[in-house]
Amino acid sequence: MIAIGSDHGGFGLKEEIKKYFEKEQIKYKDFGTFCEDPTDYSDIAAEVSKAVAEGGFGKGIIICGTGIGVSIAANKIPGIRAALCTDPYMARMAREHNDANILTLGGRVVGIGLALDIVQAFIDSPFSNEKRHENRINKIKAIEDNYIKNNFTEC
Numbered sequence: 001m002i003a004i005g006s007d008h009g010g011f012g013l014k015e016e017i018k019k020y021f022e023k024e025q026i027k028y029k030d031f032g033t034f035c036e037d038p039t040d041y042s043d044i045a046a047e048v049s050k051a052v053a054e055g056g057f058g059k060g061i062i063i064c065g066t067g068i069g070v071s072i073a074a075n076k077i078p079g080i081r082a083a084l085c086t087d088p089y090m091a092r093m094a095r096e097h098n099d100a101n102i103l104t105l106g107g108r109v110v111g112i113g114l115a116l117d118i119v120q121a122f123i124d125s126p127f128s129n130e131k132r133h134e135n136r137i138n139k140i141k142a143i144e145d146n147y148i149k150n151n152f153t154e155c
Contacts, residue, residue, distance in 0.1 A: 005033070005045070007041035008036045009066075011107070014030070017116065031047045044062065046073060046077065048061075064104075067105045067106035067107075068106070081101055086110060091103060099133070103122040
């Protein structure tokens, strides 16, 4: 199941992705926002990221105006590897090489057709499980664990 959310800047694109999910019978849960009223992207990013990090969802998609803010916010949650992707190749590499578990998109940056291609590449691409990529991800986890252990005071 996929966790999806957006702020007001990504609301329109999120609704189009949901239509695509329904057509393709892809299960998802919408974490909001549910209208175009101003919403803080950091709140939505945190909700989706926590849901993915806790294991309730295999992947997440978060959308704001540019995709930058939600990417920054999502990557503050331990266990999240959010990737801002602007084309299908980036989405595929984010999954295959980085085992990204959240895709971030810019609702004001990519059109619907391109966004759907990016989403499909992200969903369809598995992590490669190559040792070199596993080692790099483990190093990212070690950095994260060290910051958590030291209360974010030293690396």
